[in-house]
Amino acid sequence: MLSTALTQALQNQIGYEFAASQTYLGMAAYFHTQNLEGWATFFEKQSAEEREHALKIFHFLLETGSAAKLPAIAEAPVQYSSALETVQKSLEQEQRVTKSFQDMAALALKEADFTGFGFLQWFLTEQVEEEATFERLIALIESGINLFQAENLLPA
Ligand SMILES: [Fe+2]
Ligand SMILES: [Fe+2]
Incomplete structure (x- = not known):
């Protein structure tokens, strides 16, 4: 059984992951309107990944005999400048999100919840990759490259 505090934090995290999924889908919609299909596809994949993250936590809570929760998700923008x-x-x-997982890892240690601590490691590693991906994309766009040409350089 997970600690109560970590259970609540993971339940909240399910909401953050679904919110991230919704945000990325909104970004995909924006790129579709710009006829940048490669960028739209990239963000649709990001959106699907965030949904998988939510499900990973959802299943972990259920497997450990904790209650799952599906928090309300705010409307996401479909237009950007x-x-x-x-x-x-x-x-x-x-x-x-990285900060949120770091806080949960600290909480798990404080509560001596080693099962929960172990579960969080996958996400901490994943977040290194997620941040690096967007740092590279910022650098790609700031290079001044044409956005249509940049589609060939997007992560698979
Ligand atoms: Fe995520
Ligand atoms: Fe992410």
């Missing part, structure tokens, strides 16, 4: 704005907002979102 530029591609740069989308990747900057994405990086900020990922940084908030």
Whole structure:
């Protein structure tokens, strides 16, 4: 059984992951309107990944005999002022998620919840990759490259 505090934090995290999924889908919609299909596909994949993250936590809670929770998700924008704005907002979102997992890891240690601590490691490693991806995309756009040409350079 997980500690009560960590259970609540993970239940909240399910909401953050679904919110991130919704945000990335909104960004995909924005890129579709710009005829940048490669960028739209990239963000749709990001959106699907965030949903997987939510499900990973959802299943972990159920497997450990804890209650799952599906928090309300706010409406996500489908319009942005530029591609740069989308990747900057994405990086900020990922940084908030990283902080959230770091806080949960600290909490798990404080509560001597080693099962929970072990579960969080996968996410901490994943967040390193997520932040690096958006840092690279910011650099790509800031290089001044044409956004259509940049589609060939997006992560698979
Ligand atoms: Fe995530
Ligand atoms: Fe992410």
